Amino acid sequence: MRQIIKKTASLIITLFIVSLLAFLAFQIIPGDPTTKILGTSASPEKVAALRTQLGLDRPVWERYIDWLVSFLKGDFGTSYNYMRPVRSLLADKLPVTVLLTVMSFAITAAAAIPLGIVLGSIRNALADHLTMILDQIIMAVPPFFFGIIACYLFGIVLKWFLPGGYVPLSASIPGCLSYLLLPALSLALPRIAMTVRMLRGSIRHELTQNYVLTAQSRGMPLRAILIRHVMRNAMIPVVTFLAVSAAEIMTGTIIIEQVFTIPGIGRLLVSSIGNRDFPVVQAIVVILAAWIMIVNFIADLLNHWMDPRMRSE
């Protein structure tokens, strides 16, 4: 319980610092939202009028505190560039990114755990070697590259899907899921490779432990040892790693959404930075930071639950 309070407090403080840093970054980079909005029709008078309208003429600290107070009240402000509430923008785009993250995470877990177990218990040195080389290669390729290859191969050569033809969830659930499958897979591949490598190593390590020898000498079959003893121990680091993966997959959507033209928060974030659309960037940065911290928090809890040694601490 004390742990939970401590974690929550640190979460709030970190979010506060993150939002402050994002805010300050916007003060340093050149350009402001009025330049993008007015474009080539800008004149000093119009810029001044718009700055007043958007409240940009007020002192930096006043603006930050205002933002913070309304954010705490649940009001994310209004996007400078889209002239609509940030909340409504996010309501459209966050579900898409969350769905993509969930799909990608599900694929990672569903593929990596069985693969890791198989590779961890394999005894053939050549097969092990080859699969590890393949694993290394997949691990090294960034998701956006898989994305580009997938667009070309499945979109243009095989014509299995239409690149850029994103189907909203509201229009067709299978249509949307099938469009998101390739981006989810592109995001998952390197994570699968990493998780497999980790689980394999972890199982190998456990298999050399004395308790395995003891169980074997008691005549227990290897399969039973794996399931009953080895897996419990081997999964501890892997669960932590998967939780971290969940965080990284969400941030990975920022790039993969560009490649597959998916209208999620990643694309919104990138263009909002270009537009100097501070309220939108701030909201997304805080959401992403919160997500990363919550996921890490869950990983901690799972560790506690799985590993009795941690509980006694």
Place this chain on the structure above:
Amino acid sequence: MRKRIAVLLTSLALSCALGAGPGATAVMAEETKNASSGNAELVVGLSQDLDNSLDPYQITAAGTREVLFNVFEGLVKPDTDGNFVDAVASEHSVSDDGITYTFTLRDGVKFHNGETVSADDVLYSFETCAATTTNTAVAGALSDIQDVTSSGNEITITLKEKNSSFLSTVSSVSIVPADYADQATAPVGTGPFRFESYSPQDKVVFVRNDDYYAGAPALSKVTCRIFEDANALYTSLDAGALDMALHMSLDQVNSLSNGYDVIEGEMNLVQALYLNNGKAPFDDERVRQALCYAIDIDSILELTEDGHGAKLGSSVYPSFTKYFDESLVGAYPYDPAKAAELLDEAGASGLSFTIKVPSNYTPHVDTASVIVEMLSAAGINASIQKVEWSTWLNDVYQGRDFEATVIGFDAAYLSADALLQRWVSTDSSNMINYSNKDYDAAIEKAQHATDDEEQVAAYKEAEKILSDTAANVYIQDLADFVVLNPKFTGYEFYPLYASDFSKIRPV
């Protein structure tokens, strides 16, 4: 155990593959059906998002104006030849002294919200446009109106003084319903297409205006999908997810593999190496002229677009046939020796400067790269600094903190003023700090000319001054390629930034 896991994995892999199969086919079937079953829906790819406001008087980006051309109309509107034809008005006449314009409202023109256009709506539109428009040239022309009155379905506009390009101003006053407050998010006009929905970074949808006075267009629905990445747009187009894409580059068009039709036109913009006339070394006319001689325009055209662009000579592009002065095109033939001589004379040999280019506009970056190479052969040391669009707007356009830049200016409406007014020494958008009394006088004369011929002559005089003083190194009007699914036909280019969906029809 091992066997069972293997089976599990195989079935997992299979279910993934099957999951992709039927879903993907279903999507494709749906899209194909739309295009072929006669209800004629067009899917267009846009390479940029819309402006933050869709209010016709607040639009600043050419890309937004281009698609909303289908939604809004003035009393008159431009046609593909650059003439003004009646739109919301059914006829118009100008008094002999050129001061009084009379428009007769077309019978029964309806707004997209179903209301009939009244003379009050027209008065409201002129009033609101004059008060709120972001376009300085339109605002200037509207401030020269003495008064706008209506009687029945006749609208009379009296000017303070004659302005022979006044119809172009009239065409840029979109007629909107009086006191309608939601133009920014749900625009309502009288055009051939009705705005249906807009989802940022995703799409904007237009549907046919069945009540359109000139007959409902052939397409029932136009969906513009928003891509902010040229490669993603191209992949999508090549895979057949789009029926049409605008402003494609020659490279893209050449590598297209789906058999779509390619229609060639011009971008209608003035691409130049714009020089900061207010700052050394470019405050010296000889240095600017030296650059003009040191840059081989033909090679640039050849290298950037295989010779498809059109040469300029001054701040007006060729499809503005009335105002374009062809004699200026060859004013500065390629002559590196003369360039060196001029630089010597100006005491600027070994010149070195930086070209700031917006990194998101590939054609401008390409042109800048070629210029740098060319100048280095002539002993001039130019370097490129790529900046983000916001930074460009902030530093170069508004801050005027630059030596040189490559960019293209388009005309917001069909008048030479739209291109030339900005270089008047006091104009707030005169980013190159051009200051020439003769030029200011020529523009002033053109704006208040008493007849058309005199006006054209005055504009041409202004263009010649820009050329003589080497205000900028004028490069080209870029070639513009529109790619269209062969199931459709009828795309036509306008002499300004406009994509008319009402002309497109299924084959």
